[in-house]
Amino acid sequence: MPERLLEEITEDLSDDDLGLLLLIRHFERKLLDLFGQGLVQGTTHTCLGQEYVPVALTPLLGEPDYVFSNHRGHGHYLARFRDPYGLLAEITGREGAVCGGVGGSQHILSGRYLSTGIQGESLPVAAGVALHLRDAEPGALALAYIGDGTWGEGAVYEALNMAALWRLPLVVVTENNGIAQTTPTAAQLAGTIGDRARAFGCRFLHVDSRHPHEIRDALRPLFERTRQGAGPLVVEFATHRIGPHSKGDDTRSAEEIRHARDHDWYPREGGSPRFARMDAEARAFVEVVAGEVLGRPLSAREG
Amino acid sequence: MPERLLEEITEDLSDDDLGLLLLIRHFERKLLDLFGQGLVQGTTHTCLGQEYVPVALTPLLGEPDYVFSNHRGHGHYLARFRDPYGLLAEITGREGAVCGGVGGSQHILSGRYLSTGIQGESLPVAAGVALHLRDAEPGALALAYIGDGTWGEGAVYEALNMAALWRLPLVVVTENNGIAQTTPTAAQLAGTIGDRARAFGCRFLHVDSRHPHEIRDALRPLFERTRQGAGPLVVEFATHRIGPHSKGDDTRSAEEIRHARDHDWYPREGGSPRFARMDAEARAFVEVVAGEVLGRPLSAREG
Amino acid sequence: MRVAESLNRALHEVLAEDPSVRVLGEDVLDPYGGAFKITKGLSSRFPGRVLATPISENGIVGVAGGLALAGGKAIVEIMFSDFVALAFDQIVNFASKSVSMYGRPLRLPLIVRCPSGGGRGYGPTHSQSLQKHFIGVPGLAVYEVSPFDDHRELFGEMLARGEPCLLFEDKILYTRQLFGGGVADDLFQYDVLPGAGGVARVYVDDPEQADCVIIAPGGLAHRALAAMRTLLLEREVSCLLLVPRRLYPFDVTPLSPLLERAGAVVVAEESTAGGTWGAEVAHQVHSRLWGRLRRPVSLVHSAASVIPAAAHLERDVLVQDTAIVSAVQELLP
Amino acid sequence: MRVAESLNRALHEVLAEDPSVRVLGEDVLDPYGGAFKITKGLSSRFPGRVLATPISENGIVGVAGGLALAGGKAIVEIMFSDFVALAFDQIVNFASKSVSMYGRPLRLPLIVRCPSGGGRGYGPTHSQSLQKHFIGVPGLAVYEVSPFDDHRELFGEMLARGEPCLLFEDKILYTRQLFGGGVADDLFQYDVLPGAGGVARVYVDDPEQADCVIIAPGGLAHRALAAMRTLLLEREVSCLLLVPRRLYPFDVTPLSPLLERAGAVVVAEESTAGGTWGAEVAHQVHSRLWGRLRRPVSLVHSAASVIPAAAHLERDVLVQDTAIVSAVQELLP
Ligand SMILES: Cc1ncc(C[n+]2csc(CCOP(=O)(O)OP(=O)(O)O)c2C)c(N)n1
Ligand SMILES: Cc1ncc(C[n+]2csc(CCOP(=O)(O)OP(=O)(O)O)c2C)c(N)n1
Ligand SMILES: [Mg+2]
Numbered sequence A, B: 001m002p003e004r005l006l007e008e009i010t011e012d013l014s015d016d017d018l019g020l021l022l023l024i025r026h027f028e029r030k031l032l033d034l035f036g037q038g039l040v041q042g043t044t045h046t047c048l049g050q051e052y053v054p055v056a057l058t059p060l061l062g063e064p065d066y067v068f069s070n071h072r073g074h075g076h077y078l079a080r081f082r083d084p085y086g087l088l089a090e091i092t093g094r095e096g097a098v099c100g101g102v103g104g105s106q107h108i109l110s111g112r113y114l115s116t117g118i119q120g121e122s123l124p125v126a127a128g129v130a131l132h133l134r135d136a137e138p139g140a141l142a143l144a145y146i147g148d149g150t151w152g153e154g155a156v157y158e159a160l161n162m163a164a165l166w167r168l169p170l171v172v173v174t175e176n177n178g179i180a181q182t183t184p185t186a187a188q189l190a191g192t193i194g195d196r197a198r199a200f201g202c203r204f205l206h207v208d209s210r211h212p213h214e215i216r217d218a219l220r221p222l223f224e225r226t227r228q229g230a231g232p233l234v235v236e237f238a239t240h241r242i243g244p245h246s247k248g249d250d251t252r253s254a255e256e257i258r259h260a261r262d263h264d265w266y267p268r269e270g271g272s273p274r275f276a277r278m279d280a281e282a283r284a285f286v287e288v289v290a291g292e293v294l295g296r297p298l299s300a301r302e303g
Numbered sequence C, D: 001m002r003v004a005e006s007l008n009r010a011l012h013e014v015l016a017e018d019p020s021v022r023v024l025g026e027d028v029l030d031p032y033g034g035a036f037k038i039t040k041g042l043s044s045r046f047p048g049r050v051l052a053t054p055i056s057e058n059g060i061v062g063v064a065g066g067l068a069l070a071g072g073k074a075i076v077e078i079m080f081s082d083f084v085a086l087a088f089d090q091i092v093n094f095a096s097k098s099v100s101m102y103g104r105p106l107r108l109p110l111i112v113r114c115p116s117g118g119g120r121g122y123g124p125t126h127s128q129s130l131q132k133h134f135i136g137v138p139g140l141a142v143y144e145v146s147p148f149d150d151h152r153e154l155f156g157e158m159l160a161r162g163e164p165c166l167l168f169e170d171k172i173l174y175t176r177q178l179f180g181g182g183v184a185d186d187l188f189q190y191d192v193l194p195g196a197g198g199v200a201r202v203y204v205d206d207p208e209q210a211d212c213v214i215i216a217p218g219g220l221a222h223r224a225l226a227a228m229r230t231l232l233l234e235r236e237v238s239c240l241l242l243v244p245r246r247l248y249p250f251d252v253t254p255l256s257p258l259l260e261r262a263g264a265v266v267v268a269e270e271s272t273a274g275g276t277w278g279a280e281v282a283h284q285v286h287s288r289l290w291g292r293l294r295r296p297v298s299l300v301h302s303a304a305s306v307i308p309a310a311a312h313l314e315r316d317v318l319v320q321d322t323a324i325v326s327a328v329q330e331l332l333p
């Protein structure tokens, strides 16, 4: 898929898509803010720059489909549930937290959505879920998000192997942002993700586009075939992490960070009037959410 | 490499090669015999049909090279050390056992040769040894034998990845005998070993030949390049297990077993006069070894 | 019936009664039916519900966790329990965390079967008793097969927990007979201690009249029985043996009256010493019966060593009945 | 100097003094220097000897085992100790087996550093104290960083063992000051108990005049000190704190005279209950000091729960000084 002009991306989008993109962007920005103010503890990994991936994918998924997310999962969650209140409450341990504040940023379960903080661990689990779906709910699939660095874990290959052998309805979405924490992909991954996926008998697509429509068009038929029993699909998004790994820990050179920012879908110049309006709305909405959630009492633990 | 006529194989060999092949063959046969008589406990995995692999490879290795063997390692050991006394004593727990009878069939250490019984575990270890060699003894390499089934273990990929990234002098020899215990390769391995190796940035060679000279000629330059810093090499031997997995546990159909036997390097018709003589010698020698070793007192444990 | 057959039969019944149960493991299909034949016949009788997997212990347990998460029930066979080390992450960090770390209970009916223990000459990486390394994880129950137990009931209990369970199966039991009808042998009878969650008690005449209580998981049952026989016939010491079905969570409370009456307690297990299940039991006993025991609880373990392959060396390392005899004798006046 | 700096300095010295030592781990290179900065400066100063690895915990520990086997020495950093679960096989089934399973001793100098513990809001999979799961493996030593210890000496001791060592480093210590000069604070002084392999003892005036002894690994040191302060100032109870450098192998013998004199012993650790290090220590104490303690050893643990991410929930679960205060009070008349 050739890459379209960057400016076009946001203009082509429906209000719904654009609103979601902006919601995630402002949610993540606000989170870094709150961290800076000491209002969030522990760790959190924002998906700044990568928001378009779950925004593009979510309409391809139905209710019966499972999503497995990872440490960098706020966008995945918001794209599926549009629930910034529940998520922020979870991250800040307030009433209404989606997991009561027990899981926090990295450990979230809601319906058929689950994230956990150990890299690679979710892939065999997703394969198991896909096995169940294959037989019990044919047509449904399990989709798991992982980063490029997570391809270092042996669990990934054990899962791909079984998924291919058993033709499981599993989609592995790799957000290859060229870095794992501080380690460039080239220093942690020999060969390529595409060759690895194919070598394990998985279908594979590399996606350079950041345009949700293009992405959906390219993936819809592939997802469909996976649903119909063609076996696992690995999709690799070439993407860019424009923020730090978690908070204040970006060791990249100014030039590398500039290079990442150059690939941001968020227009540098502010974009069209529609964009400006929706951007302001999203920002304001996130402020409302934050104000409301941080005003809540601390979450209580059940049981 | 095209396959030569089966009958030619043993005739082309030097006395040394043929003697070693026959030593391993008769050693393994004797072992199954002793098992049958209840003279060996625990478990043991014979390499019947696969003897030519270590016989072919051993002359490519020097003293500084490490060998990592697996559960099916008697041939690997005998090819390196020609020490049937020490090995049989180890398997039967007699004086003179190479590891005092503590390790047994699957856990052997002698100089730079090490085997262990957990599939896949040795690959990261071999990579670590190769890392040490790369810097401390350039020109030396670490060679690890694994089976096709062992490609199910995630540890294999973690090791290949690091070996390729760091250009380690590691050779992974896969004896693909088409089966893992009772599970056919097609039921446990999606894709191919060659594609997997290459996808992890490793050089790869598939070997169909059972002829030690041919094998050596094909591999010598590849080993040399690995020694000189070209990074890891994966070699896959298409081979055949003509005996049971361990003892009395061959669940293959008569036809499958016949197919495996058809690929035996050991001539069905008895072979040439030289072959017949050396065969008888090896058989007799193994009888002597067994008689001597089983007459020894039980091994005592140090320390 | 041998214990292997009893386990196999129990699995047959479980799969017949509950179509949501699947079995996964290496080489579990017919005609082989698993390295120890415990899954024999299952794949023929329940096609599609028994999966032979690649050699991927971590992956298999993860897949099973996924099946359980999605509404199925999964029983994994680890060929030798030593290999469960490879699945430690999926067990401790995924399955047992998931049942509670999302702020509300999640059902995850998963059994990981672990053929364990030595005495068969398999050598250092195929003979361990790794139970103790899995004790004390919230959300993870640890069970052990006993020749006194009802294995159908055992599997039922584990699946009903709705959380991951490890089942250790001492390989030495597979070829031994299951006890039945309350008779252990010509000297000893047995029954189930009421209200203790499946603790078998084995005794001569009266469980309340023992000089010493031996607590041991199923794998030690025959060695404990042999020790009790020696003690009874050669020293006139009568012992009560308690064999719990579940090792963790474990609550010594229902056992306390028996322990207190005897005043002397031995806990035997095949593991090496250090951070053991036995030390945990001992601590509970000491805390609960402080001042009411004659001597401290005595722990019997294997020697602090790898488990050698050679039979004569292995015997020197592993717990034998003689070690139990000595431990009991040292406790008595 | 903060404990993080002390560990970093110790690593600098170890690498400077012994060219055969390598450091491996995720993101250990400069300028980052590891998630907790413990490896900071090493890669710049010792190029080629510090390796940033892929995210492959099992593989990394295996590679380190290979380095150690071949004549090198290896120090691995596991980013969060929770992930060491992935390397359980390489640690328990390879490295610690290899030193003895080949019938003769094999040197395998390997340290696996494990930043552990909660209190920082990292959530259920980044906050555990998994020490207990590694206790009692022959050939595997378990150490824990203490703010009273000399960390250069600690690394030296571990490498000199020639067998794999796990080093648990409670993350909560990283930002705390290393104690120095025998002064813990305005109330307490400390020294090293002679002949006990690096056990620090912390006390008011006289280590032999304590009402109660608290045994705790380094990560609990500050909580134990806070408890001792409360007990001293508010209840006039004086405690002696013993902080061992090595958790396994562990021999209580050199501590026994102190324990006996006090007659009351608490063992505190951050793990959940069940099969703990503390239960092991308690068993040794009970066996050795039978009839000479006023009450059974009291174990202090965190609640039987996953460790929640939210700070207020996490606090409710993890051991606090108040739990130690209560445990001591319950022991005293
Ligand atoms: C098993 C495991 N090892 C290490 C970590 C620590 N860690 C968290 S995120 C991360 C980097 C992941 O990189 P990648 O997969 O590329 O995802 P990205 O952060 O780039 O989105 C690491 C090393 C972890 N969470 N789990
Ligand atoms: C981690 C682990 N899992 C399972 C086993 C049990 N096991 C021993 S050999 C074997 C089959 C190995 O197959 P393959 O790698 O093809 O080697 P082959 O036996 O064919 O030579 C299995 C499953 C083991 N030893 N280690
Ligand atoms: Mg990345």
Ligand SMILES: [Mg+2]
Pocket (backbone or CB within 6 Å): B147, B148, B149, B175, B176, B177, B178, B179, B180, B181
């Ligand atoms: Mg094979």
